[in-house]
Amino acid sequence: MAVAENRNPRRWWILIVLCLSTLVLVVDSMALTVAVPAMTEDIGASPQQIQWILDSYVLVFAGLLLTSGSLGDRFGRRKVMIIGLLLFGAASLAAVFCTTPGEVIAARTAMGIGGALIMPSTLSILITVFDEEERPKAMAAWGSVSMLGLVGSPILGGVLIDHFSWHSIFFINVPVVVLAVATGLLLMPESKAPWQKPDPLGAVLSVLGMTALVWWIIEIPQHGAFEGRGLVTLAVAVVSLVGFVVWENTTASPMVPLVLFKHRDFTGGSISLALVQIGNGGLLLVLTQYLQSVLGYSPVKAGLAFTPLAVAALIGNGVGAKLAAKVGYRPLILAGMLLMAGSFGLLTTVTADGGFTVPAVALGLLGLGAGLAMPAAVGALMGTIPVDKAGVGSALNDTIQQAGTALGIAILGSLLTSSFSAEMPAGTPEQAKQSIGGALAAAQGDAGLVQAAKEAFTASMSTTLTVSAIGVLAAALLAVVVMRGGKEGAPAEGGTTPDKELAAAA
Numbered sequence: 001m002a003v004a005e006n007r008n009p010r011r012w013w014i015l016i017v018l019c020l021s022t023l024v025l026v027v028d029s030m031a032l033t034v035a036v037p038a039m040t041e042d043i044g045a046s047p048q049q050i051q052w053i054l055d056s057y058v059l060v061f062a063g064l065l066l067t068s069g070s071l072g073d074r075f076g077r078r079k080v081m082i083i084g085l086l087l088f089g090a091a092s093l094a095a096v097f098c099t100t101p102g103e104v105i106a107a108r109t110a111m112g113i114g115g116a117l118i119m120p121s122t123l124s125i126l127i128t129v130f131d132e133e134e135r136p137k138a139m140a141a142w143g144s145v146s147m148l149g150l151v152g153s154p155i156l157g158g159v160l161i162d163h164f165s166w167h168s169i170f171f172i173n174v175p176v177v178v179l180a181v182a183t184g185l186l187l188m189p190e191s192k193a194p195w196q197k198p199d200p201l202g203a204v205l206s207v208l209g210m211t212a213l214v215w216w217i218i219e220i221p222q223h224g225a226f227e228g229r230g231l232v233t234l235a236v237a238v239v240s241l242v243g244f245v246v247w248e249n250t251t252a253s254p255m256v257p258l259v260l261f262k263h264r265d266f267t268g269g270s271i272s273l274a275l276v277q278i279g280n281g282g283l284l285l286v287l288t289q290y291l292q293s294v295l296g297y298s299p300v301k302a303g304l305a306f307t308p309l310a311v312a313a314l315i316g317n318g319v320g321a322k323l324a325a326k327v328g329y330r331p332l333i334l335a336g337m338l339l340m341a342g343s344f345g346l347l348t349t350v351t352a353d354g355g356f357t358v359p360a361v362a363l364g365l366l367g368l369g370a371g372l373a374m375p376a377a378v379g380a381l382m383g384t385i386p387v388d389k390a391g392v393g394s395a396l397n398d399t400i401q402q403a404g405t406a407l408g409i410a411i412l413g414s415l416l417t418s419s420f421s422a423e424m425p426a427g428t429p430e431q432a433k434q435s436i437g438g439a440l441a442a443a444q445g446d447a448g449l450v451q452a453a454k455e456a457f458t459a460s461m462s463t464t465l466t467v468s469a470i471g472v473l474a475a476a477l478l479a480v481v482v483m484r485g486g487k488e489g490a491p492a493e494g495g496t497t498p499d500k501e502l503a504a505a506a
Contacts (some may be wrong), residue, residue: 008129013187023146025088025118026153027153028111034169036050038166043104057115059215059218062211063116063207067116067207068080069121069396071117078125078191084117085114088115089173092170093171094107095107096168120392123378127387128191143374147371154306155304157169199248199251202247209243210241210403217403257392260385265329268380268479269333269378273378273475274403278412279471287363289457290359291305308364312371313370316367316369316370317371320376324379329379329483330479333376334479338473341476344468344469347461350462352451380483382394411467412464415460417460419459420435
């Protein structure tokens with residue numbers, strides 16, 4: 001009863017604000033991919049400029065996460081989130097009036113800064129507002145909204161582009177931001193950590209290291225991993241990140257408490273999530289191309305095809321929230337990741353003429369597995385973070401996942417392209433070997449080339465998703481071996497809490 005009396009009476013309204021704040025980031029990112037063809041035609045963007053429109057956001061977002069999480073702990077998590085929302089909304093509104101590629105890139109860069117301020121704050125506020133008993137339900141709701149945004153945003157993007165223009169992709173962010181800011185100011189309490197000495201060197205090293213790392217990953221398909229400018233970028237990333245780790249372990253007031261990695265649940269959860277994100281990284285890219293280029297779906301129909309994923313994820317989230325307190329996080333993570341690996345395995349069996357039955361079943365399994373595993377993994381690692389380090393701890397989790405996603409897209413995208421080229425028949429025009437889109441454009445009614453391209457794509461898709469399945473299986477194994485798997489709210493083995501570990505290391 002005493003615990004219930006101490007709970008914030010507005011906590012579920014606060015959760016709605018947090019979900020809205022996360023939703024605007026997910027919807028914008030996914031809907032933009034649908035808008036690229038129309039945007040390219042309207043503003044005359046080159047392929048390189050389109051790549052920068054997509055990548056400028058990711059670079060800034062990933063680079064600033066750790067610093068923004070630290071700012072939230074220091075100056076106030078609500079304050080930082082509100083500032084991020086205002087910046088994101090203003091940049092989105094500016095993008096509505098953009099007429100050149102350079103202007104869109106600038107707007108996307110500003111949106112990346114805003115997103116980096118928003119994302120760590122949402123999760124850190126969640127774990128400070130909800131206690132151990134209610135946190136699994138809150139995490140499940142937060143994860144469900146993210147999944148709905150992920151699946152629904154391509155549909156929304158297709159509808160908006162069909163009825164308006166690509167500018168509407170950015171304008172839709174504005175009313176959501178206004179609602180999130182207004183409700184956040186009215187309902188959300190401020191929270192911050194005790195004041196400590198700033199760590200400017202740590203901030204600079206983290207921004208430089210993460211930006212260089214993600215830039216290196218992004219450019220692997222075009223420039224290679226270990227040659228020319230790719231090698232230089234990698235060297236900058238390694239030197240900066242190694243320097244960051246050394247500095248954070250020696251300075252009296254570290255920006256990021258790396259002692260968190262001494263906790264097995266934090267380490268196991270973080271690396272498992274990174275491996276899962278590597279496996280998931282190219283999934284939407286691969287499946288969207290399969291649905292549109294092989295099965296001939298329109299963008300809106302392709303978006304609707306992901307409905308089994310969303311519905312199953314909602315079910316998985318609900319089941320996982322109920323079971324977390326009874327069985328602990330580790331069994332949920334293991335079961336969920338095995339389902340996800342099975343889903344990828346099933347997708348490796350699709351054929352050019354197989355229809356949508358197998359992908360629909362696989363997407364259902366994937367959603368159910370993700371619904372069980374992902375909130376449990378995040379809950380396990382966030383449960384190890386002291387309240388006064390909630391912001392930077394959340395940012396550390398986000399950063400690891402972002403790096404995994406970027407690495408997955410780079411690796412799986414490169415593998416898909418190279419496999420497709422190898423699977424195409426000898427004597428095929430060079431343009432047709434680059435991608436299935438290029439092959440269909442070069443075919444010009446040649447039914448034989450169209451069929452060959454579809455078969456080559458499904459074969460390369462099978463190879464790519466086999467790697468995804470291996471990555472998720474590795475994540476499942478790691479979760480079993482490394483994580484302790486204590487029940488939600490239970491103390492860790494030996495009775496050592498994260499707060500005591502941090503205090504002992506100070």
